[in-house]
Amino acid sequence: MMNNLHEITLLVSKCQNCALHHSRIKSVPGEGPDNARIMFIGEGPGFHENQQGRPFVGQAGKFLDELLSVSGLKRETVFITNVVKCRPPGNRDPQPEELEACSKFLDRQIELINPEIIVTLGRFSMAKFFGQVKISQIHGIMRKIGQRYVVAMYHPAAALHQPALKSTLLDDFSKLKKYIHQVESEREIKEVNSNKYNSIVVEKKEDEDTPTQLSLF
Ligand code: URA
Numbered sequence: 558m559m560n561n562l563h564e565i566t567l568l569v570s571k572c573q574n575c576a577l578h579h580s581r582i583k584s585v586p587g588e589g590p591d592n593a594r595i596m597f598i599g600e601g602p603g604f605h606e607n608q609q610g611r612p613f614v615g616q617a618g619k620f621l622d623e624l625l626s627v628s629g630l631k632r633e634t635v636f637i638t639n640v641v642k643c644r645p646p647g648n649r650d651p652q653p654e655e656l657e658a659c660s661k662f663l664d665r666q667i668e669l670i671n672p673e674i675i676v677t678l679g680r681f682s683m684a685k686f687f688g689q690v691k692i693s694q695i696h697g698i699m700r701k702i703g704q705r706y707v708v709a710m711y712h713p714a715a716a717l718h719q720p721a722l723k724s725t726l727l728d729d730f731s732k733l734k735k736y737i738h739q740v741e742s743e744r745e746i747k748e749v750n751s752n753k754y755n756s757i758v759v760e761k762k763e764d765e766d767t768p769t770q771l772s773l774f
Contacts, residue, residue, distance in 0.1 A: 559665045562591050568662070569642045575658035577643035577651075583610030587638025587666060595737070596636040596672040597621075598663070598682035600712060601651050607644035612637045617714035621678075624713060624726060628733035636670050638663065640681050651681060660685075673705055673740050676733065679712030697729030699736045706740060708733065 559565050569586040572578060585602040588611060605615035613621045625632055641651040641659045651659075663685075667675070677683045683692055686707045687700075699708045710729050716722040 559662075559669075562586075562666065562669060565662055565665060565669075572642070572658075572662075575643075575655045577641060577645060577655055580646050581643040582607045584642050585610055585612050585639060585644075586642055586662070587612055587636060589636030589638075589670075590634065591636075591670060593634065593636035593670055594673045594740075595630065595634075595676065596638070596667065596670055596674070597676045597678060598685075599637070599639045599678040600681045601639050601641040601648075602644040603648050603714075604644070612639060613713075616717055617712070620713040620716060620723075620726075624730040627727055628730045628737070630733075630737075636666070636672065638666060640685065656681065673744070674699070674736065675705060675707045677707065677709045679710075679715070683709040696725070697732050699732075699739075706736065708736065 559568065566586040569584045572584065578584075583606075585606045589596075599613060599617075602612065603615050603617065605618075606612055612618070621637075622632060625635070640663060641655050642662060643659075645651050645655070675686065677686060680692055683690070683695075686702055687695060687709060692709060692711060695709050696711055697708065699706050701707075708729075711722050711726055713726065716726050
């Protein structure tokens with residue numbers, strides 16, 4: 558039961574746990590490598606996503622591609638998904654019971670992929686991590702939540718309706734580049750330290766337990 562991303566995709570395609578399945582053409586489980594270090598979480602499929610079964614392929618997706626390039630990321634290296642996997646009719650907000658019914662899929666995707674950084678796109682995925690805060694107060698700021706980092710961004714579609722948000726989003730995504738470097742260097746330091754620790758343990762073992770073996774080499 559949900560041992561890998563493929564199983565989640567299969568379950569999502571057959572899911573009838575909320576009303577959204579009535580009007581879906583294709584479910585949109587999300588896509589990207591199962592070991593992606595960065596995960597983007599949007600709101601829900603729109604018209605084109607519902608047709609194609611892929612996330613962020615419409616207008617908002619075009620802008621997301623531009624934002625990804627500003628942060629030095631290639632789409633195929635990140636995992637992109639949504640809080641709800643089926644299109645809310647007419648692109649209305651997802652309802653609490655729909656978010657609740659779908660959360661087990663997103664939670665398991667996060668567990669399996671285990672990304673270092675989660676980037677939320679819009680209010681609904683932000684609320685999952687930050688609770689009831691104002692996006693205007695926290696956008697673009699990376700926080701550590703539990704074992705990983707989370708950054709809340711405005712939804713790319715918001716900039717299509719409010720042009721002033723375009724430069725805010727471009728700005729926030731250019732900060733993402735710095736955050737990624739920061740997290741990478743933290744990981745490298747951890748790896749160096751754990752290698753040091755392992756070699757100390759090995760040396761000690763040889764010293765203590767096998768003095769005669771040592772002389773063989
Ligand atoms: N908006 C979203 O939140 N997700 C998509 O996949 C497309 C548009």
